[in-house]
Amino acid sequence: MKTETKGVTGSERSTKVRKTLLITVVSIVVIVVCFAGYSVLSLYSSLRSINPNASSTGSALNFRERINILVMGVDSRDKNDPGRSDSIMLIGLDPVSRTMSVMSIPRDSRVNIPGHGYDKINATTNPDYFSDGGVQLLEKTVEAMIPSIKINYYAKANFAGFEQIIDALGGVTINVEKAMYYKAEDTLIDLKPGVQHMDGKTALEYARFRHDAVGDFGSWGGEEYGRVVRQKALLKAVVAQTTALRNVWKLPPVIRAIENAVVTDLLPNDMLRIALAFKNTTDKEVTTVPFPGEPGDIAGGSYVIPDLEALRTKIAPLFSPVLPPN
16 A cells, blocks of 8 residues: 655755755855954954054055064053163065065164164153154164165064963964073073973063173174074064964954054054965065174163164165065
8 A cells, every 4th residue: 555645745855955955054154254254343443453543544555665664572561651662673574575574673772863862772762761752763763774764664562462462372482592591589581491382471581581691682703692683583483373373263362462562553454464465474484684783882881883884785775665676
């Protein structure tokens, strides 16, 4: 006896299944798109917050020229405290070859500060020292020291925020070149030599250590030594570490940490454009440039005395707006 099946036919069931699958797929896509949209909007909002003038300035970003960014680490307690520049780096971005050049400028460099005469470069950012002290005075000073270059943008971070950024990245891997030990009333640095993965606190200790015979800067045999070398090594380690984080899903916690620590005059759209242009750049595309200078004493003060001729002939072309033929 043949049993008759009532209700929907096989064709109708197949159609219902297809409709259900289609609705499910569309729902998932909508959820993903909405979440991605939220992430991008949140990211854009965070980027706007680290540029206090984002709504009042227009973009000057030119991808046909080298982009120079002056990066400062300041010994302030929060991002609105001017502090003094404890570390200064000049970063040149080549948007055609997707490469970077990085030069640390020793904080004790004896420079001719426009309108003030000779002094240490780290004093330029402190308005308590110079009435017009700040980022603009530092930019003018660097441009005067290295002829024919242009500082396009700046980024300034306080050290507490630096720790948070490194932690948000998941730490960094550094090859500590030697044992580093320093103890004071409120400070203990005790690093062993060798490759190690560091959290933000330890990475900051590595970058700031200068309690040895070299100190902040030393130069002999055509090589530079001291804290400035460690700062550049840390930057390369950060570039290497971020390779796995360069997508919209993993960026938000890093951006939130940056939001609390960094002030810059880069516009949000320009930050995103630079990030996209250099998204595949690794530490192998980062060239560290030695600072041409020698430690010395002048009138009882200890300085790093820049080699002005080398800055003009060797360093200026590396950070010139004109890009080399590709």
